[in-house]
Amino acid sequence: MHRRKQASPTETSDHLEDEAIQTKVTAPTSPSLSSSSWTGTIVSGLVWSIVLFFGASYLITESWTWGYRGKWTNIHTYIPTKELVFSEEQLLKYDGSNPNLPIYLAIDGDVFDVTEGAGWYALGGSYHHFAGRDAARAYVTGCFQDDLTHDLRGLSEAQLKGVDHWKKFYANHHTYHKVGRVMHPPIDPHSPLPKPCDKGRPQKPNRS
Ligand code: HEM
Secondary structure (H helix, E strand, O other): OOOOOOOOHHHHHHHHHHHHHHHHHOOOOOHHHHHHHHHHHHHHHHHHHHHHHHHHHHHHHOOOOOOOOOHHHOHHHHOOOOOEEEEHHHHHOOOOOOOOOOOEEEEOOEEEEOHHHHHHHOOOOOOHHHEOOEOHHHHHHOOOOOOOOOOOOOOOHHHHHHHHHHHHHHHOOOOOEEEEEEEOOOOOOOOOOOOOOOOOOOOOOOOO
């Protein structure tokens, strides 16, 4: 029968010391190590979620962003730029007739770069009359000859909402972006209101 050898007092204390040293060496990892492994798990979880989000979007909608195109897919949203201030004369230079310059248009004071829409706004485009100026009024009256002005006096609530709608159209576009403001000389409140326009182009029907 195997008998366990009785350890001498010195041997026992040596053994205990050894154990203590071993315990020290193999002691559970420090708090910083365990928190870094948590961080690793969270980061890899996030990376996988992002890959799955965009991958599934591409497989289902053939677009990386679930079919969304707008301000948040516009690279300019993420590039901080200083806003420019234009006079009406300065803005006119960017009306799309010079192919070497960007195309700018304004609506209710806000100036947008619409160079990406040159097909509409350059010389010969169907909406060239909007380029290089603030023709906010014409957007809602459809009078593309007589109402190329920023003067919104006399418009109905619904028409003012229409102006706001077009402003948002440019501000939230997936390729256009705001570049600054145009400074208009103040409108004399006693000057006559723009003539009512009855032969304007009707508003574009909604897509839906
Ligand atoms: C007050 C009336 C209207 C205004 C102010 C207006 C304005 C505009 C503008 C600014 C664009 C260019 C959009 C861009 O930059 O991408 C555009 C595009 C277009 N417009 Fe008009 N429009 C009007 C009426 C109409 C009408 C009556 C029709 C047709 C019956 C029409 C048909 C189109 C089409 C087909 C496009 C291009 C496709 C699109 O982006 O929807 N528009 N319009």
